[in-house]
Amino acid sequence: MARIAAIALCCSSAAALSSPAAGLQAQTAAPARAAVAAAPEPFLKDFTRPMSIPEEGIAAAVEVMRGGRLFRYCATSAETSQVAQAEKEFAAMVNQKYALGVNSCSSAIMLALMAVGVEPGDQVITNGFTFTALPSTIMRLGAEPVLVEATKSWIMDLDDLEKKIAAFPDAKVLLLSHMRGKVADMDRVVEICEKNGITLVEDCAHSCGVTWRGKQLGYHAKVTAYSTQSDKVINSGEGGFVTTDDDEIAAKMIYLSGCYERRYGKHAVRPPDDLCEVAMAEMPNLSCRMNEVTAAVMRPLIKNLPQRVEAYNRRYDAVVKVLREEAGDVIVVPTQDERVGTVGDHLNFYLTGVTDEQNALFRQTCVAMGVPVSWFQSKVNARWHVNWRKYGSPTFDLPNTDEVLRFAYDLKMPPYFDDEDFPAFAKVIAYASNVAAGKIE
Structure with missing residues (x-):
């Protein structure tokens, strides 16, 4: 009443x-x-x-819990690891060479920015209309967000992007968010980035399944972040993936995410061992790995x-x-x-x-x-x-x-x-x- x-x-x-x-x-x-x-x-x-989680995912998660191997590197091999197999399946879905499972899309963005060289004091160009995780992550790295206007189509205003690049010439990374799956003219984005020496990182938190010219969105970037948080089309509660075609960046992110010693061998999609050895010696460990239960829950949702x-x-x-x-x-x-x-x-x-x-x-x-x-x-x-x-x-x-x-x-x-x-x-x-x-x- x-x-x-x-x-x-x-x-x-x-x-x-x-x-x-x-x-x-x-x-x-x-x-x-x-x-x-x-x-x-x-x-x-x-x-x-x-x-809801499909019964297949529930059963797989229960099996993981019964076996006790919830930590991804407790798996006996890449073939028996739910995370490693989810990474393999996700990489295939987005048509990228490498996918790395992490505990959130914010972590994926952080690893992406670190892997392309963002350091304290840098300026990172990003959307003025997006989720708070983007400026938060930039700030977490000691960098400064430079915000770009949105259009009535809810996409980044590319005319304003060019103005911001001119006004902030030291900014060399564009973190482009496709807010709610709304996509700017990616052909022009790439042209602007190439003309100005800007490294493109894509935030596809809202864009699993969204395509540009028939291909899963995210392939234009050096590195791309995706979300599997509960409000997204793949629901694992919390989680995300970071993807790339670059061997060296993939090795860096594996170790940034929390790999240690020579456990890179338990990744089903991984760069050459020599690059992993270099990353093992040089990269800090930020412990933002995906766990086996999270991966088990989401794998049926990747497939369907x-x-x-x-x-x-x-x-x-x-x-x-x-x-x-x-x-x-x-x-x-x-x-x-x-x-x-x-x-x-x-x-x-x-x-x-x-x-x-x-x-x-x-x-x-x-x-x-x-x-x-x-x-x-x-x-x-x-x-x-x-x-x-x-x-x-x-x-x-x-x-x-x-x-x-x-x-x-x-x-x-x-x-x-x-x-x-x-x-x-x-x-x-x-x-x-x-x-x-x-x-x-």
């Missing part, structure tokens, strides 16, 4: 909205009299639960990712269809470059033609009706650069990014929902946007 009362309160307050305050986003003309429309049913399913991508995209398309048909003049869903093969595991959109008051009413209505949309410009959202000022970047003035995020939203697309659930919650979002915009009452 409390939820229904909240819905009534949110919907009735739309009529009380005044004209936009000065300086707010330009408005679309409101009708003289709002139409009356029946509210859709509140959505009652839980968006917060991660995907192509089938799950098809389901994600089919359901995503159903949601977007409803939003465009029922609220296309209020809700904008960013489109991607035709060279991108997408994975619709998150719904991302922004409102247009509304005030800040109406924006707040939209959120309240969605949440009251059971759809917990996440607003990127919340004061606690870890993806809004304003909340990163503790990291000391000299480039926190990002007005374009602020305007993009001002009306921007995110929502998980739970794989355990039924097909009919997706248009159902889309109708709630469409209804809430129309109520907020004063189009219905």
